[in-house]
Amino acid sequence: EDQVTQSPEALRLQEGESSSLNCSYTVSGLRGLFWYRQDPGKGPEFLFTLYSAGEEKEKERLKATLTKKESFLHITAPKPEDSATYLCAVPVFSGNTGKLIFGQGTTLQVKP
Amino acid sequence: GAVVSQHPSRVICKSGTSVKIECRSLDFQATTMFWYRQFPKQSLMLMATSNEGSKATYEQGVEKDKFLINHASLTLSTLTVTSAHPEDSSFYICSATVRTGGWEDEKLFFGSGTQLSVL
Numbered sequence: 001e002d003q004v005t006q007s008p009e010a011l012r013l014q015e016g017e018s019s020s021l022n023c024s025y026t027v028s029g030l031r032g033l034f035w036y037r038q039d040p041g042k043g044p045e046f047l048f049t050l051y052s053a054g055e056e057k058e059k060e061r062l063k064a065t066l067t068k069k070e071s072f073l074h075i076t077a078p079k080p081e082d083s084a085t086y087l088c089a090v091p092v093f094s095g096n097t098g099k100l101i102f103g104q105g106t107t108l109q110v111k112p
Numbered sequence: 113g114a115v116v117s118q119h120p121s122r123v124i125c126k127s128g129t130s131v132k133i134e135c136r137s138l139d140f141q142a143t144t145m146f147w148y149r150q151f152p153k154q155s156l157m158l159m160a161t162s163n164e165g166s167k168a169t170y171e172q173g174v175e176k177d178k179f180l181i182n183h184a185s186l187t188l189s190t191l192t193v194t195s196a197h198p199e200d201s202s203f204y205i206c207s208a209t210v211r212t213g214g215w216e217d218e219k220l221f222f223g224s225g226t227q228l229s230v231l
Contacts (some may be wrong), residue, residue, distance in 0.1 A: 034220070036222075042224055042225060044205070046222075099146065100146075101158075102157075103155060
């Protein structure tokens with residue numbers, strides 16, 4: 001069964017305290033992994049797409065990495081404005097129809 | 113970047129009434145639109161996939177007669193929650209895709225969501 005699992009469910013950090021979020025997946029024939037940021041009451045905002053094991057992408061204090069079984073979102077020296085829920089998702093296909101399966105998210109709180 | 117506009121952002125209605133939510137792609141023509149619902153502290157659950165001019169494909173367990181989806185054009189999809197009940201209260205989010213080649217070229221953009229509260 002195609003599944004995406006994120007951990008931890010919630011994470012509290014002090015400003016400047018680096019950490020990592022995990023996204024593990026069981027999907028046959030991975031064709032990409034997406035990371036999104038979601039603020040309360042808002043739709044997800046696209047962060048990264050990773051397509052192959054070993055790939056890395058960076059944006060400001062965030063860096064996403066991908067292996068054959070999981071992806072990490074590394075947050076370096078986070079700031080309070082990085083507080084949000086971070087979602088990962090993978091596409092699955094039935095014929096030519098694709099859809100995203102989302103993990104349950106990690107809610108990050110960064111305290112000043 | 114591409115913008116997906118979703119309206120209304122919040123709606124409160126009485127039990128038994130119908131509510132329509134609009135999703136528009138403002139500066140691109142969407143190949144496909146998706147509708148998700150999200151309960152508090154839970155992830156997005158896909159409800160249905162719609163392609164312009166064809167019937168929506170509903171996920172297992174989603175009542176197509178209750179959640180009516182109309183994808184009349186490449187820039188507009190609507191979700192109508194018919195005879196809404198308190199258990200339909202949720203955060204509904206639309207997304208739109210545009211594909212210029214293979215999956216690797218597909219971009220997925222989300223609306224800002226609609227919080228539905230049924231009294």
